[in-house]
Amino acid sequence: MPSAENSPGTGASAAPQATETVLGVRMPARQPKPRDRGLTMMIDWGLPPLYQADVVKTAGPFIDMAKIAGSIAGLMDEEVLLEKLRLYREADISTSQGGLFVELAVMQGRVQLLFENLARLGFDAVEVSDNLLDWSLEEKQQVIASAREEFGFRVLGEVGKKEGTLTDSQVMADLDACFEAGAALVFLEAYEFFSGERIRADLIQSIARRFGLERVIFELPVVILPGVSREFKHRVTAWLVRELGTEVNLANLEWDEIWIAEMTRRGAGGDTSHPGGAYSLTGHGGS
Structure with a gap:
């Protein structure tokens, strides 16, 4: 179990609404697509289109x-990339x-040229990060605003570094800047929050109180x-699911981790600890 600097303790405690499964066993219900919470972002390391279709x-x-x-998007053959984007679009999956x-x-x-090409190819969202880039928050805001206002992208900001660590106040200021510039969601870089066996739980709690969990998405390492x-x-x-609830937003899941993540969201992934999970329907959850 990763150690936490105090637990946020914001997970669901009341029994969830139930849905009947194809096997007749009741499980917690989830909001259907298109969702505005409990989002899952899959990371695609170049899945071949036929594999992706499955x-x-x-x-x-x-x-x-x-x-x-x-x-990968810049290295891939354009026709293959177009096919991949089409498959996602037809499945109501944002790219x-x-x-x-x-x-x-x-x-x-070359920011303008990049945005022009992303729009031409059919991406509907743009991630604006600074994992390895040193720039001011004002410069970051300008890029976010340009992507949204000039090109119509849904902008996904990102806060956190892959090299070094931001202070709590720097993280909060960066989040403020992203939302002020028009970011729809902001990714929280895994390196900032989950380092080794340590979780910055106090900071996560502060973010949840100030911005609401529906506006941020936690990147998994x-x-x-x-x-x-x-x-x-x-x-x-x-x-994350146990402490923040079933509807926490999660990013960086591999294709073969989607199902286990969904089972974990519903508290049916191998333990009874999720207070809003399947076992809570029987009065045994949250142990």
């Missing part, structure tokens, strides 16, 4: 957003590029990075 066919009802990760591209575009002075295992990633997922 993933979308089976798990599509639980995927709200898909990010073509890193710099965005990896935030790395905006950072590179800023450094190269990705397993390609040093020191991150699938087991740790799942423990972080379970902690």
